[in-house]
Amino acid sequence: MNRFVYVTYIRTTPAKLWAALTQPEWTERYWFGCRQESDWKAGSSWKMFMPNIGLTDSGEVLEADPPNRLVLSWRNEFMPELKAAGYSKMTYDIAPEGELVKLTVTHEIDSALFVEKVSDGWPKILSSLKSLLETGEALPRPA
Amino acid sequence: MTDKPKAVHIIHIAAPAQKIWDALTDSALSPSYFFGNRFEFGQSGGDFRVIQPDGQVNSQGKVLVRDEPRVLRVTWDVVIYPDMRAETPGEVEFRLEDLGGVVRLTVSEFNRPPGAEKYQNAAREGWSLILSGIKSILETGAPMPQVQPKGPEQ
Numbered sequence: 001m002n003r004f005v006y007v008t009y010i011r012t013t014p015a016k017l018w019a020a021l022t023q024p025e026w027t028e029r030y031w032f033g034c035r036q037e038s039d040w041k042a043g044s045s046w047k048m049f050m051p052n053i054g055l056t057d058s059g060e061v062l063e064a065d066p067p068n069r070l071v072l073s074w075r076n077e078f079m080p081e082l083k084a085a086g087y088s089k090m091t092y093d094i095a096p097e098g099e100l101v102k103l104t105v106t107h108e109i110d111s112a113l114f115v116e117k118v119s120d121g122w123p124k125i126l127s128s129l130k131s132l133l134e135t136g137e138a139l140p141r142p143a
Numbered sequence: 144m145t146d147k148p149k150a151v152h153i154i155h156i157a158a159p160a161q162k163i164w165d166a167l168t169d170s171a172l173s174p175s176y177f178f179g180n181r182f183e184f185g186q187s188g189g190d191f192r193v194i195q196p197d198g199q200v201n202s203q204g205k206v207l208v209r210d211e212p213r214v215l216r217v218t219w220d221v222v223i224y225p226d227m228r229a230e231t232p233g234e235v236e237f238r239l240e241d242l243g244g245v246v247r248l249t250v251s252e253f254n255r256p257p258g259a260e261k262y263q264n265a266a267r268e269g270w271s272l273i274l275s276g277i278k279s280i281l282e283t284g285a286p287m288p289q290v291q292p293k294g295p296e297q
Binding site for chain 2: 005006007008009010011097098099100123124127128130131134135137139140
């Protein structure tokens with residue numbers, strides 16, 4: 001099993017962070033145009049769409065405990081070599097720490113290639129999320 | 144320099160590389176994002192130290208590379224916890240890369256094999272707090288509220 005873990009601290013509330021992670025009007029602002037569709041209930045499906053690509057990722061909601069924890073099965077749908085790796089497991093853990101919220105993202109799967117790709121992607125996305133929640137402005141899309 | 148880091152910590156910051164470099168190397172600013180500790184970086188070949196709020200030396204080493212504002216690499220010995228020496232990095236590198244409107248700051252821990260999971264988790268939390276704090280202070284102009292890292296669970 002290969003695993004990527006990222007921790008970041010954001011000046012916000014768990015409820016706002018949960019909304020920012022799950023609501024498309026938020027994600028499209030900091031996640032470089034990405035929109036997700038789901039009712040975020042355990043057993044429901046979820047899908048992710050990017051402008052100019054369409055469906056990029058999909059899976060199932062494995063656990064949902066708003067605003068504390070969300071666990072998804074997650075398969076890439078648009079890069080054949082990643083889609084072939086099958087379903088990964090992605091977890092958001094959200095915990096208040098004083099005036100901050102600690103967000104831990106854990107993404108795990110057997111495929112080393114898949115983990116290498118998400119290891120590049122998550123820091124960009126989560127840095128942009130922190131900027132948006134703290135300053136009102138997301139980061140520009142990296143070249 | 145070709146060795147593979149045992150851990151990397153990455154954050155993207157909307158600030159010029161020089162500002163981030165200054166925040167790292169300004170001994171007066173570092174306590175605001177480093178739990179009250181102070182970074183002291185000498186010139187290349189000079190000394191590196193981490194000074195605690197109580198004045199004690201937490202960590203020390205040598206500055207291996209000082210290539211402003213791109214690479215800062217030091218040997219790093221945590222002297223205040225001698226029993227943690229085998230679990231902590233022998234070298235740490237700060238690398239700044241301009242991606243166009245945003246700079247990627249990468250902290251890499253080198254040399255020693257990955258320690259027990261509790262040390263890896265403690266290191267990840269500590270570096271995450273430091274990098275989150277540097278980002279907040281540069282992007283918002285105000286320090287992030289202080290959270291003390293818990294350290295390795297015993």
